[in-house]
Amino acid sequence: MRKKDGKKEIAIVEAAIQVIAKDGYHHAKVHKIAEIAGIAVGSIYSYYDDKLNILLSIFDNVWKKLYTDLAELNENPGLNPVEKLDRLFDLIFDVFETNQPLAMVFVQEQNALVRDHKDEFTPYFEKYIALGEAIVSEGKDTGVFRSDLNISAFRTFYLAGVSALLHLWLDKPEAMQLPEIRVQAKQYAKVGILNSK
Amino acid sequence: MRKKDGKKEIAIVEAAIQVIAKDGYHHAKVHKIAEIAGIAVGSIYSYYDDKLNILLSIFDNVWKKLYTDLAELNENPGLNPVEKLDRLFDLIFDVFETNQPLAMVFVQEQNALVRDHKDEFTPYFEKYIALGEAIVSEGKDTGVFRSDLNISAFRTFYLAGVSALLHLWLDKPEAMQLPEIRVQAKQYAKVGILNSK
Amino acid sequence: MRKKDGKKEIAIVEAAIQVIAKDGYHHAKVHKIAEIAGIAVGSIYSYYDDKLNILLSIFDNVWKKLYTDLAELNENPGLNPVEKLDRLFDLIFDVFETNQPLAMVFVQEQNALVRDHKDEFTPYFEKYIALGEAIVSEGKDTGVFRSDLNISAFRTFYLAGVSALLHLWLDKPEAMQLPEIRVQAKQYAKVGILNSK
Amino acid sequence: MRKKDGKKEIAIVEAAIQVIAKDGYHHAKVHKIAEIAGIAVGSIYSYYDDKLNILLSIFDNVWKKLYTDLAELNENPGLNPVEKLDRLFDLIFDVFETNQPLAMVFVQEQNALVRDHKDEFTPYFEKYIALGEAIVSEGKDTGVFRSDLNISAFRTFYLAGVSALLHLWLDKPEAMQLPEIRVQAKQYAKVGILNSK
DNA sequence: CATGAATGAGCTTTCATTCAT
DNA sequence: TATGAATGAAAGCTCATTCAT
Known part of the structure; x- marks a missing residue:
């Protein structure tokens, strides 16, 4: 219930x-x-019903919002895959920027929760992943992204990376500003860390 | 006796x-x-001493090995920062490739353990981080890595990414081979996902 | 509810x-x-809070009552020190006469409890001791009690003696009546055991 | 064994x-x-055999010595009951004066030990009690002690009193000298605390 | 619906004792 | 006899959940 x-x-x-x-x-x-x-x-x-369902509900709220926003963004025909990916990152940072405790819960509990209660975990998570992968896939197809990109590995890697950056920020909000972190994260994804010049 | x-x-x-x-x-x-x-x-x-110390001991073993191996690698004068970073990734994958349960523990418990028992957590973790950042720093100084790279954010991002990839692999080892994952991870770091041509 | x-x-x-x-x-x-x-x-x-606090609470109740009753008795201006001492003995016997298990706990556990948990032991004990010693002191000052009487030793001796008599009685209530024991105890204190004639 | x-x-x-x-x-x-x-x-x-038997053995040693010494003393025809009682007190103090930890054990553990293991407790205790009571009884018969003296109550009372004095001394050896305590204890027994003049 | 006193299964840890060497 | 690593029964305490009011 x-x-x-x-x-x-x-x-x-x-x-x-x-x-x-x-x-x-x-x-x-x-x-x-x-x-x-x-x-x-x-x-x-x-x-x-119980303590567990409160936690499940928290994640349901989060992923529902993330999915909904991403879906809306994805409907926008004026955006190319690179821009979409850029906005995707922004959506995540936006959700947690104004709610640090929520970010903390997201960062700390998602893994174990999925492990122990996969079947009860919010369906919006799967839908979000699928949508995200679709965006990346579109980028591959249009040749913007590398053709040898493993989509599943990519989204896993970057989702965890962003989550960890949030954690880093939560730990010492004064040490690094979130806007700075956003920029870095986006660059990692797109051009890596090598000096292009 | x-x-x-x-x-x-x-x-x-x-x-x-x-x-x-x-x-x-x-x-x-x-x-x-x-x-x-x-x-x-x-x-x-x-x-x-107690249940907690078993877990702490597990992480002590892991980080001690990772640190020791990284330190040894770092002594090698024939390696440039890019190669060192490459090997750094390998070291992590090497440790866990042959011990999936250990990888699982590493991926699942480190965050909460550091949160709840920061003071008792193995000192090798801090030493490892410092050494890793030094390597990246060297890369910045020699101009191989982007000059605007935030070192702390970078290592956070990539460590989490690698950890998540391990998790992905553990979840369905047959879906994605570890060698494939290694290659991907290294590429993310270096050249990002954009098609360079 | x-x-x-x-x-x-x-x-x-x-x-x-x-x-x-x-x-x-x-x-x-x-x-x-x-x-x-x-x-x-x-x-x-x-x-x-825990098992220990149940025991502490039992002693708190006992010493609170003993102290309160003794304080009330001490306020009575019509009593001289000898009479007060007499009543002091009575108060102790009164408390335990109707509650043998309580007497048993009192006799068996006080020593170890004070040893192991001095700081948590009821403050009424100290207050009781102080008041008891004040009464004896008054007796010394007015010349009713021997001038070479060591007050602290005296109260230690007699408190233990009374406690032991309670124990004796508890062990075989039928062997010796409490009223008889009271009389004896009071006599020990006042005139000792020598035949005065 | x-x-x-x-x-x-x-x-x-x-x-x-x-x-x-x-x-x-x-x-x-x-x-x-x-x-x-x-x-x-x-x-x-x-x-x-076990931990318990170590404790039982300690008490066996103590009571064996106390009994033996008391028996020897009792054989001395030159002593009257008052003198014997005096020496009885001395014997106890003598045993513990040079061994404070032993005194502590004696004072703290005897009660519970007798309660929980009456049947295994050293037979010398009973013999000692019997002998002590015989001496007091002799005093009553010869008219030195009050005729209404309850022997069993008396020995219980005074043994506990002496034990408690030892405890008091152990707690703060510097606050009260043992010789002083001996004198007091003997006086309590014989003439009580009233000012005889 | 709201309350919060009551429940009790379940877990970590201790430590006297054993026994292979 | 001596050793000390190994044993495992036993007990205090927690806390999510229930349900009488």
Whole structure:
């Protein structure tokens, strides 16, 4: 039972993001989430089946938004694959730039969650991956991207890289500005690190 | 009396790697580790202070080897920065290629472990990072790498990328060969994905 | 929701007194305490931090009562030091006369508990001692008690003596009546055992 | 199997006294005893059946000596009951004056040990009690002691009192000299605390 | 729907004792 | 006899979940 939209649901998810960001999912206590959400423990179970489903819901929200935005972007006929890839990176940074705790949860919990609960994980993730790979594929087909590019490996590599950069930024936000990181990430993808001159 | 050779200690670590790779650290039961190691639970505690220290020890072994090998490689005067970076990637793949469960543990647990036990984490990790950054820095100084390269961001990005590729491979070893993945990863780093022609 | 009245807390302490009286603190199992209290193990931990704190709480209750009663008695201007000392003995016997298991715990566990957890031990104990010594001191000052009386040694001696008599009584309640023991104890203190005639 | 007289046995017992005095019997670790005794853990079990029997042996030694000395003293026809009682007190203080850790063990562990292992406790204890009571009884018969004296209560009271004084002394040896304590204890017994003049 | 007291399965760790050498 | 590595039963405590109110 995953309900949506109510004030309480949102309060629970937001509280959960805070607590999980700080303590990690396994150490996150349901009591603490309830306390921060300003409700009783028992009430959480009126909105979510269990602790796990709160986390699944967080990732559902994130991937749903990422997928929706990417789909919309992809509809834009005026963009070539390189520009699309550029925007794809931006979309990710945009989502997390204004919500650091959410970024932390995303970065820390996705792997284990997919490992342990593949079947329950949000379908938007798969859809997002497919769409992303389609964009890259289009780039290969039109000759913008290298013909020997392994699409699956590529998206894995860059998604993890971006995630790690987010993590780096979260760890010491003052050490490196996010705009700077965006630029770097995009360059890695496109031209690598060799000096072209 | 029975003498302590290193046999038990190794058996424990290997059993732990198996169990943690499969279930994740938090779900890994000490009893199960003991059972697989073929010893009694209590024996584990004469080799390791607690469950946590087994995991820390695993990472200590890995980073110690990675650091040592990288240091040796770095001593080789016949290698330029690009070649060193190439070998650096190889070293990582080499370590995990023959030990998939270890790779799994590495990929799945490092983040949370560093987050929760920064102070107890192996010092070889920091030394490895420093050495890796030094190599990249050398490449910048000699003009082989782009002058606007952010070293810290770069190593974060690529380490995570490689780790994710390992994960991808572990998930479906038959879908993509490791040699293929190596080539891709190295190319990402050097020339990006754009078609140079 | 079910409201916390004091019922459970009392049930836990009473069960603990029974079990500890019988098995001693170290052999007292938390499960057994819970079972006798008629609740689940976990419930104990919402009333007490741990097993130790149950014991500390028992002594807090006892010394709080002993101190409060002694303080009240001491306020009575109509009593001289000898009478006060007499009543002081009575207060102790009164507390334990109706609660043999409590007496057992008191007699058996106080020493080790103070040794191992001096800092957490109830402050009422110190206050009680101070007040008791004040009464004896008053007796010395007014010339009723011997002038060479070492107050600290005296209260140590007699407190232990009374405690031991309680123990003797608990061991074989039928062998010696408590009233008889009271009389003896008081006489020891005042006139010793020599035949005054 | 309780053996005697060998160097190792003595080393074990002495080590045990130290450790138990410091940590209490339940927290005393057999490994630590072995370490201090300068032997291997396993060797302890060649001399004592188990940890419990080491403690029982300590008390056997103590009560055997106390009983033997008291018996010898009692044989002396030149002593009247008051003098015998005086010497009885001295014997106790003498044993512990030169061995504080032993005093600590005596004071802290006797009660619980008798409670939990009455049947295995040294027979010298009972014999000692009987002899002590005989001396007091003699005093009653000859009219030196009060005729209404309850012998059993008396010895319980004073033994505990003396034990507690030892404890007080052990806690802060510098605060009160043992000779001073001896005098006080003897006076309590004989003339109480009232000012006779 | 909301509450929060109550539940109890399940886990890590300890340490007296054993026994192969 | 001596050794000390190995054993494994046993117990305190946690915390997600339930359900009486």
